[in-house]
Amino acid sequence: MDRRVLWEDLRWNSMNEDPCLFAGHFNIIHMDLERSGVRSRPIVAMDDFNRWIHEGGLIDLSSHGSKFSWCNGQSGLARAWAKLDPVLFDANLMSIFPNASCSYLPRTTSDHCPMLIEFLKDPYSYGPPPFRFQQMWVEHLEFIDFVKQVWSVPVVGTGLVQLACKLKKVKVALHEWNKRVFGRTNAHLHLWK
Numbered sequence: 001m002d003r004r005v006l007w008e009d010l011r012w013n014s015m016n017e018d019p020c021l022f023a024g025h026f027n028i029i030h031m032d033l034e035r036s037g038v039r040s041r042p043i044v045a046m047d048d049f050n051r052w053i054h055e056g057g058l059i060d061l062s063s064h065g066s067k068f069s070w071c072n073g074q075s076g077l078a079r080a081w082a083k084l085d086p087v088l089f090d091a092n093l094m095s096i097f098p099n100a101s102c103s104y105l106p107r108t109t110s111d112h113c114p115m116l117i118e119f120l121k122d123p124y125s126y127g128p129p130p131f132r133f134q135q136m137w138v139e140h141l142e143f144i145d146f147v148k149q150v151w152s153v154p155v156v157g158t159g160l161v162q163l164a165c166k167l168k169k170v171k172v173a174l175h176e177w178n179k180r181v182f183g184r185t186n187a188h189l190h191l192w193k
Contacts, residue, residue: 023117028045028046028049028084029084030060031046036081037081056090061102063102065103070084070111097119099120100117146173150174151170153166
């Protein structure tokens with residue numbers, strides 16, 4: 001398959017509003033600095049690859065470990081190295097995982113280094129927002145019956161395990177119930193003040 005057709009196909013079929021990641025063996029490099037001991041790659045092929053990256057708004061994820069991701073397995077002057085396995089992602093994915101990282105692990109049986117891609121959470125994120133009970137819920141006619149119904153569903157466990165399970169089920173159910181009944185809570189809170 002002609003590479004230009006591949007880049008076009010990947011662009012139109014994969015890049016949209018959803019977060020997008022491309023990783024693996026592209027068999028092409030961005031620039032000559034990403035190779036050692038191997039003959040120069042065709043400039044036209046590199047230009048096509050770089051154009052696809054640019055037009056798709058893709059970002060090359062910085063990597064750790066080995067500088068090159070592929071080795072031809074030869075020895076001496078015939079040995080060649082290249083970075084043929086980049087990890088590319090778009091701004092949508094970067095906004096969700098700003099601390100994502102890629103590590104090239106040592107080669108073993110393959111001519112390519114295994115890649116370890118980690119989607120790290122923001123170190124300043126302290127988990128999900130806390131559960132907030134809204135007084136307006138109590139004043140709704142369905143509230144008590146809804147909570148009783150969710151609470152009455154049997155759960156497995158004993159003592160505190162049952163209590164924790166039931167509280168979690170009520171929390172999740174109330175979150176969905178709130179969206180269904182009240183919609184945007186913040187807007188309603190301003191009306192109630």
